[in-house]
Amino acid sequence: MIAITVKNIVKTYGTKKETITALDDISFEVSRGELFGIIGPDGAGKTSLFRILTTLLLAQGGTATVDGFDVVKDYKQVRNRVGYMPGRFSLYQDLSVEENLEFFATIFNTSIQENYNLIKEIYVQIEPFKKRRAGKLSGGMKQKLALCCALIHKPSVLFLDEPTTGVDAVSRKEFWDMLQNLKKQGITILVSTPYMDEAALCDRVALLQSGKIMSIDAPQEIVKSFKGQLWAVRSANMYALLKDLKQYEGTISCNSFGEFHHLLLKDGTNEKELLTYLNQHQHTSIELKKTEPGIEDCFMQLMNKN
């Protein structure tokens, strides 16, 4: 069962003279009940894709369906079936929490009571503030209210555009827990994020960069497809170490990764030679060990390849 199909979608902006290609012939499918992540930095094309799929923007080429309906021809049916949480807070700031929720329920010809079980777990956290204007809520509470409003008509597909951008690590974790619970209720979720570590929480992800999909797979499969043996290196002076490793003739790539630098060596370069080189450059407390790549390593490797 397929919930979303995207086929050769192209989206460009600008004039004939100066065209910016936001989405460059992208295709993928999302199965029903899947939690699918679009992982990519600012400017990758995530929002354009979301707006096309929620019928708010027309593509220049290609086709797409949501829940079996064409996003252009059957836009009315699509709108009834999707929940959309845009990247920017877009509820009514002057309406209270309760009024916003009521408003969205009414627009979709339903009531808060009818689908209350779907939002209950999230709504109880903001219910104490139900008389407060939405504009006066904190960031975390706004996010929860927006999610409730996107869910109140029991959509079959939920679109979340960067729900965790600018959100601290604790709230991000809470938000992903909420998504896992919604997934259990059978809702298909398409979620975008610039945080590479969140990829691991999705069933499958598409890595998007400059309007192109670099890879689509389960996160653990993407990690497996990393080419080469990755090393983690550290020493007493990390900045000098980074500069020296980048200069080293046996280096393919070297990137900082928290307390270690992740290093990829050319074939035929062994660790002994590397250690000699580092000693020559006066590095102390050197630690060198094999490590497993993460999604971010893969993302950068794919970026460099293209």
Add this chain to the structure above:
Amino acid sequence: MMKEIVIEAEGLTKKFGDFIAVNKISFNVEKGEIFGFLGANGAGKTTAMRMLCGLSIPSSGKAAVAGFDVYKQTENIKQNIGYMSQKFSLYEDLTVKENIRFYAGIYGMSRASVKEKMNSLLDLLKMSNEENSLVKSLPLGWKQKLAFSVAIMHQPKIVFLDEPTGGVDPVTRREFWNLIYAAAEKGITVFVTTHYMDEAEYCNRVSIMVDGVIEALDTPTNLKKNYKAVSMVEVFLQLARGATRSSD
């Protein structure tokens, strides 16, 4: 040898009515240090940073930034610091060159030094071909690298960075941190907030604010040891989970 202290805060407090946004925070930052200022949304980071930048007068406590008092010498502070944030840093409708010239003017740089700085800056960022492009047409990562370079163009003693890398692609995010390292090596003190916990590891020392209070302050290595955590994410989650307030 005693290291030069460039930020000194003691019992620094800011109240808004009954609400204590920042509650008696005390810490020192040394010259050339990269100091990570972490905390959950609403912990009081922005309020604390505004006081240190001379934009908000504290309710009580003491603080000196670049040797100047945060109550009485706010104008001196502003002349000795640089500031950039994710939300606002450059003028989108001005070109790259115009932005550089505009900020140079604000910082009171001479015409001759602006010209020299302009060229070396565009070279360093490999943006010479883009000098006449509007800033809004640049990718976010380029904008942020430019904004940072502009914020330290007048060689401030300290630069304050408020979530400078949010949403930036992984390669550019690391290039951005290389600019930070290079600035610190030249003796510019870097005071930075971030939601990326791997970036917390790049700091010499990190403080974590929870509900207006600094709950922990140490090197990333010591923090992980003290909280028996394998990563800074774990340290952060342990501390910030106890937070009772949340806001922006």
